[in-house]
Amino acid sequence: MTTVSLTVNGQSVTADVDPRTLLVQFLRDNLRLTGTHVGCDTSQCGACVVHLNGQAVKSCTVLAVQADAGTVTTIEGLSQGGDLHPMQAAFREHHGLQCGYCTPGMIMSAVDIVNRKGHSLDEETIRAELEGNLCRCTGYHNIVKAVAAGAQAMGQTPLPQAAE
Amino acid sequence: MSATGIGAPVRRKEDQRFVTGQGRYVDDFNRPGQAYAYFLRSPHAHAAIRSIDVSQAKAMPGVLAVFTGDDLAADRIGGLICGWMIHSKDGTPMKAGPHPALAQGKVRYVGDHVAVVIAETLAQAKDAAEAIAVDYDVLPAVVDTAQATKASVQVHDVSPDNTVFNWHLGNKDETDAAFARAKHVTKIDLINNRLVPNPIEPRAALGEYDPGTDNYTLYTTSQNPHVARLVLSAFIGVAPEHKLRVIAPDVGGGFGSKIFIYAEETVCVWAAKKVKRPVKWTSDRSEAFLSDAHGRDHVTHAEMATDENGKIIGLKVHTIANLGAYLSTFSSSVPTYLYAPLLSGQYDIPAIYCEVDGVYTNTAPVDAYRGAGRPEATFVIERLVEKTARELGQDPAEFRRKNYITQFPHATPVIMTYDTGDYAASLDKALELADYRNFQARKQDSARRGKLRGIGFSSYIEACGIAPSQAVGSLGAGVGLWESAEVRVNPTGSVEVLTGSHSHGQGHETTFAQLVSDRLGIPIDQVSIVHGDTDKVQFGMGTYGSRSGAVGMSAIAKALDKVIAKGKKVAAHVLEASEGDVEFKDGRFGIAGTDRSLAFGEVALQAYIAHKFSGQELEPGLKEGAFYDPTNFTFPAGVHICEVEIDPETGVAKIERWTAVDDFGVIINPMIVEGQVHGGIAQGVGQALLEGAVYDQNGQLVTASFNDYCMPRAIDLPSFQVGMTVTPCPSNPLGIKGCGEAGAIAAPPAVINAITDALGHEDIAMPATPQAIWRAAQKARMPMAAE
Numbered sequence: 043m044t045t046v047s048l049t050v051n052g053q054s055v056t057a058d059v060d061p062r063t064l065l066v067q068f069l070r071d072n073l074r075l076t077g078t079h080v081g082c083d084t085s086q087c088g089a090c091v092v093h094l095n096g097q098a099v100k101s102c103t104v105l106a107v108q109a110d111a112g113t114v115t116t117i118e119g120l121s122q123g124g125d126l127h128p129m130q131a132a133f134r135e136h137h138g139l140q141c142g143y144c145t146p147g148m149i150m151s152a153v154d155i156v157n158r159k160g161h162s163l164d165e166e167t168i169r170a171e172l173e174g175n176l177c178r179c180t181g182y183h184n185i186v187k188a189v190a191a192g193a194q195a196m197g198q199t200p201l202p203q204a205a206e
Numbered sequence: 207m208s209a210t211g212i213g214a215p216v217r218r219k220e221d222q223r224f225v226t227g228q229g230r231y232v233d234d235f236n237r238p239g240q241a242y243a244y245f246l247r248s249p250h251a252h253a254a255i256r257s258i259d260v261s262q263a264k265a266m267p268g269v270l271a272v273f274t275g276d277d278l279a280a281d282r283i284g285g286l287i288c289g290w291m292i293h294s295k296d297g298t299p300m301k302a303g304p305h306p307a308l309a310q311g312k313v314r315y316v317g318d319h320v321a322v323v324i325a326e327t328l329a330q331a332k333d334a335a336e337a338i339a340v341d342y343d344v345l346p347a348v349v350d351t352a353q354a355t356k357a358s359v360q361v362h363d364v365s366p367d368n369t370v371f372n373w374h375l376g377n378k379d380e381t382d383a384a385f386a387r388a389k390h391v392t393k394i395d396l397i398n399n400r401l402v403p404n405p406i407e408p409r410a411a412l413g414e415y416d417p418g419t420d421n422y423t424l425y426t427t428s429q430n431p432h433v434a435r436l437v438l439s440a441f442i443g444v445a446p447e448h449k450l451r452v453i454a455p456d457v458g459g460g461f462g463s464k465i466f467i468y469a470e471e472t473v474c475v476w477a478a479k480k481v482k483r484p485v486k487w488t489s490d491r492s493e494a495f496l497s498d499a500h501g502r503d504h505v506t507h508a509e510m511a512t513d514e515n516g517k518i519i520g521l522k523v524h525t526i527a528n529l530g531a532y533l534s535t536f537s538s539s540v541p542t543y544l545y546a547p548l549l550s551g552q553y554d555i556p557a558i559y560c561e562v563d564g565v566y567t568n569t570a571p572v573d574a575y576r577g578a579g580r581p582e583a584t585f586v587i588e589r590l591v592e593k594t595a596r597e598l599g600q601d602p603a604e605f606r607r608k609n610y611i612t613q614f615p616h617a618t619p620v621i622m623t624y625d626t627g628d629y630a631a632s633l634d635k636a637l638e639l640a641d642y643r644n645f646q647a648r649k650q651d652s653a654r655r656g657k658l659r660g661i662g663f664s665s666y667i668e669a670c671g672i673a674p675s676q677a678v679g680s681l682g683a684g685v686g687l688w689e690s691a692e693v694r695v696n697p698t699g700s701v702e703v704l705t706g707s708h709s710h711g712q713g714h715e716t717t718f719a720q721l722v723s724d725r726l727g728i729p730i731d732q733v734s735i736v737h738g739d740t741d742k743v744q745f746g747m748g749t750y751g752s753r754s755g756a757v758g759m760s761a762i763a764k765a766l767d768k769v770i771a772k773g774k775k776v777a778a779h780v781l782e783a784s785e786g787d788v789e790f791k792d793g794r795f796g797i798a799g800t801d802r803s804l805a806f807g808e809v810a811l812q813a814y815i816a817h818k819f820s821g822q823e824l825e826p827g828l829k830e831g832a833f834y835d836p837t838n839f840t841f842p843a844g845v846h847i848c849e850v851e852i853d854p855e856t857g858v859a860k861i862e863r864w865t866a867v868d869d870f871g872v873i874i875n876p877m878i879v880e881g882q883v884h885g886g887i888a889q890g891v892g893q894a895l896l897e898g899a900v901y902d903q904n905g906q907l908v909t910a911s912f913n914d915y916c917m918p919r920a921i922d923l924p925s926f927q928v929g930m931t932v933t934p935c936p937s938n939p940l941g942i943k944g945c946g947e948a949g950a951i952a953a954p955p956a957v958i959n960a961i962t963d964a965l966g967h968e969d970i971a972m973p974a975t976p977q978a979i980w981r982a983a984q985k986a987r988m989p990m991a992a993e
Contacts (some may be wrong), residue, residue, distance in 0.1 A: 133225050145224050147224060170920075
């Protein structure tokens, strides 16, 4: 067993883990943060995307020990208080989700896209940047709309204090 | 229309939990003392099992038990079933081979279940599975759909030539006569490619047993938990029905693949009692590829006869349908009664004859996948219609229009009676939205840039609202296909609706609440929709076949009518009026011609305090249930137009425009309906351009991961232009036709018709990958060189 210490959604956590434990397993099984999902075993689907040290990562492809001393934000930590993060609100407003399973990863990726590409995103950019996230329900049409609107809103709203 | 009533684009109630990571899917549940199951699966497509030695695995760290098919048999656990009996042309019943949950004596496809390890951790279970020694006698495999009956390999003893059934529908003599007098006959050979459903949430099961009460609980990724409970109890015999609680919580997409009762949930609930611990299994994606039921996989030859006026006078279809290694839960109905009755499409065709040969192969079972039979039928008829129009030199839109059914009701030669529709209206609207009149200018512009532009139509129809119990019973179904609802009004006036439908993305918590809000005149946040738990909802048939609106909501409407009728009685007592004078309007029970009235919530409270009426006259309480059995299928229909631009140098086909005009009858929530259309189109485009399950000749699935099986990504798809026309469905109280499968049904022929239009020849199969299109483009350019 190996000891890992990291900050998850603003809280310090320390645990002894089997060295082969993936970050997603650590989040789901040790911390019971089940909003981060597993949809594949080849790092293709993106349902497990979280932010590690401010960048989107597929948490199925990161060992928990690699996140040692790091800062992790999951979907549960994206909004502070009772209000939705602008990207969460945009997904709801634009019907950017159906079954909800890919949604946490989509939203975490979308926020990362905005962080990297800014608040004014055209359709082609959004579609290209969502390359690592699979959705089987929506045909992406409303996800693209939601990401564009969420990006705009992130530029207009004073952001809630991000956990990272 | 109120802001939350029928027809309003209400934002979804369920989204709050989904966007914040608070959804609860099966794998998110953990029970005290939970152990983990891992299935050892066959690496061979076809093999006899000489022996299985589990002794070393049992001794591994953390292992609680290792079970094989013999252990299930010793406990008299039955095999998995197929619930729809098909009879062959000669009257003989379909040949159903045994389908044990864990293999007995033989494995029949790669991924077949050989043994299960139950251990303290998943890692320990996986490690122990590697220590199970299985002595296989590897046999040759049959994989190819078209060759299945000619192979020397025999998948099941009951079927020497791998035939499951030779079924037919329609009138052969009349169809032959039509072809004999035809002016023109168009022929086509089609392969409907095998698909893997791939909801993003993999299947999962968590079984639990309580020795104190002898009660079992199964958390499972199901579209129909009551059907799962019925099959697990009545047929498989895992637990008595009244002792088994099945919970299907949030479910991350289904698309058909979570209708079926599989080996894994059977084993988990059984094993929970054996090891006296909760047992959890969660599929990884590789397992999902191997063992979730696949979809489609038809090989078809079809011919269309037209007369001297360009009217279609006959249709002949012969299809070989691959059912895989075992008959999955509803597999036999898909290429038969969900397929051939749709072959008339939107067209007035006086004579149709269809033969379907269902075959076994050493591949994963094939069953319903979004559309289930109807996409296959639509692909046949819409490819044939397009090709016929081209051969006759007619505009494909106008050729369709000329052959549309215009009088309703319309009885086709293949069972169905279409109730209503206006196909020309959808075509006109689609032509307008697609700017069809300027297509040639766009094509010329593409040509100037060295690109090939094509346009493709799909005038689809589907039979949804599945289904009248009497009708499906006469066709071989083992169950009735009604739906149930219970409306519980609380003393405070809030309402819980218990429904047998199940939401796994469709948004029932919102749309069903819209109906209740609309009918009872109460705020939508006063309504809760309860589903997916057999301890709460008495019974239900679940969600598939675009049935939850047309059938599930009709049951709710029926129960609401009863609630209002009882409410009138209560109000009459409280207001000391005659029941006949009480009317219910805008959420109030009032006495006609007076200003005396009670709000819905006041009547609810009075119903429970019961101070104003004695128990002899009127029972206290306000709770009503209803079962709704439809009287006909519903017939959503529409026109989709796909416009592609092909780069002949790379073979890449880019969808430039997508126009969908659908008639779903009355729409409860247009935002959700359009979302269903978008998702369906994406799956249809996936089938046409990207997806295809490929087995090699030894039966190894070579497309067994998201690295190898091309799922549609955002960059592969355009934005969709979606329009609606409305002819209300006359056979249900809400006028709903259903919308869940339309896109997946309509899309594949629209794409292929566009690509063949661009290429100028018909020779392209699905998936039309860039490589396939490039080859086809080269052939079109230089017919000699490509030979």
